[in-house]
Amino acid sequence: MPKAQETLLEIDLKALEHNLAYLKSRIQPTTKFMAVVKAYAYGNAAEAIAKHLETLGVDYFAVAYTYEGEQLRTAGITTPILVLHPQAISFNALIENCLEPNLYSLKVLKAFITTAESLKQTDYPIHLKFNTGLNRLGFSEADIPEIISLLKNTASVKVVSLFSHMAASEDLNEKPFTLNQIDAFNSISELILKQLHYKPLLHMCNTSGILNFPEAHYDMVRSGIGMYGFGNSEKENIHFKPVSTLKTVISQIHHIPAGQSVGYNRAFKSDAPIVTATLPLGHADGIGREYGNGKGFVAINGQKAHIVGNTCMDMIMVDITNIDCQEGDEVIVFGDYPTAEEFAATANTISYELLTGLSQRIKRIILK
Numbered sequence: 292m293p294k295a296q297e298t299l300l301e302i303d304l305k306a307l308e309h310n311l312a313y314l315k316s317r318i319q320p321t322t323k324f325m326a327v328v329k330a331y332a333y334g335n336a337a338e339a340i341a342k343h344l345e346t347l348g349v350d351y352f353a354v355a356y357t358y359e360g361e362q363l364r365t366a367g368i369t370t371p372i373l374v375l376h377p378q379a380i381s382f383n384a385l386i387e388n389c390l391e392p393n394l395y396s397l398k399v400l401k402a403f404i405t406t407a408e409s410l411k412q413t414d415y416p417i418h419l420k421f422n423t424g425l426n427r428l429g430f431s432e433a434d435i436p437e438i439i440s441l442l443k444n445t446a447s448v449k450v451v452s453l454f455s456h457m458a459a460s461e462d463l464n465e466k467p468f469t470l471n472q473i474d475a476f477n478s479i480s481e482l483i484l485k486q487l488h489y490k491p492l493l494h495m496c497n498t499s500g501i502l503n504f505p506e507a508h509y510d511m512v513r514s515g516i517g518m519y520g521f522g523n524s525e526k527e528n529i530h531f532k533p534v535s536t537l538k539t540v541i542s543q544i545h546h547i548p549a550g551q552s553v554g555y556n557r558a559f560k561s562d563a564p565i566v567t568a569t570l571p572l573g574h575a576d577g578i579g580r581e582y583g584n585g586k587g588f589v590a591i592n593g594q595k596a597h598i599v600g601n602t603c604m605d606m607i608m609v610d611i612t613n614i615d616c617q618e619g620d621e622v623i624v625f626g627d628y629p630t631a632e633e634f635a636a637t638a639n640t641i642s643y644e645l646l647t648g649l650s651q652r653i654k655r656i657i658l659k
């Protein structure tokens with residue numbers, strides 16, 4: 292790769308392939324794979340990622356909102372797409388784009404049946420989500436009789452899958468809790484399967500569920516963060532390759548004498564002379580103020596350069612006092628080192644938030 296001369300997010304499709312192959316090595320060959328590409332494929336580039344995953348033969352895509360699914364259809368994606376959190380206002384658009392809704396309450400199930408009937412649909416694919424402990428979105432077990440009666444009274448929809456979501460699959464201290472969730476999902480799906488004359492797919496695991504709970508893979512697994520290079524633990528991270536590398540460049544170097552300040556609000560004051568580099572990347576790009584004032588660091592020629600003072604909208608200043616570098620040199624914000632997980636941790640957050648918060652104004656470069 293030529294050195295970056297501006298801020299770039301490089302997206303390595305080979306790394307994506309590697310991660311997918313690793314995740315698939317952890318499931319049975321017959322288990323289906325749902326690739327979660329919500330939030331622009333976790334900040335990467337939904338279209339390029341989904342197209343590549345489609346050529347690699349994933350079984351399903353998942354997005355959060357209808358509009359994200361519409362964008363994938365416009366880009367030519369033909370694989371089934373589950374919309375994890377659709378709102379009733381978007382049900383017409385959802386059906387027009389052959390997207391499949393997650394229905395999670397009697398209210399949304401009824402609303403969807405009404406829309407499907409009004410559009411003269413038969414057996415329109417739907418997915419039912421059950422709450423087994425996350426307490427976020429999902430039917431409860433007590434809803435089952437009414438779900439069944441609604442389904443028996445319409446020909447407009449057909450249940451493609453029953454699913455649930457784990458609350459703490461990455462945390463083995465919470466293993467008993469997760470096992471309880473699995474038990475709850477088993478009894479819920481048993482109750483429903485008894486009353487349907489066909490068998491929907493069952494699924495429960497996200498990335499950490501895939502890695503930690505092989506007994507809960509069922510018919511399909513859903514992975515997001517793992518595909519993008521993170522296993523949510525040191526033990527697993529070594530098997531994954533980060534898909535994205537955020538690079539930038541040194542715009543200007545300043546020699547700051549003792550007694551001066553750097554940046555807005557004079558948040559940094561030097562008690563000894565320091566050298567700073569100004570980089571074209573700021574909170575408008577998704578590098579928030581929490582990273583400022585010595586917390587976050589980037590790598591310049593492999594060495595740590597901590598952020599000095601407050602993060603500005605379009606710039607940060609970093610301390611290069613002990614680093615041999617020049618204006619125009621490349622800077623790694625995250626990638627192999629520091630990783631997005633390490634960088635995120637400096638601001639007490641997680642790779643998910645850092646990646647999905649990267650602004651669309653950062654140029655994406657797809658490496659094939």
Ligand SMILES: *Cc1c(COP(=O)(O)O)cnc(C)c1O
Nearest residue numbers: 327456497498513514515516517
């Ligand atoms: C986002 C999401 C996933 C993906 O989780 P990862 O931890 O990124 O693998 C899976 N299932 C549901 C319901 C989600 O909302």
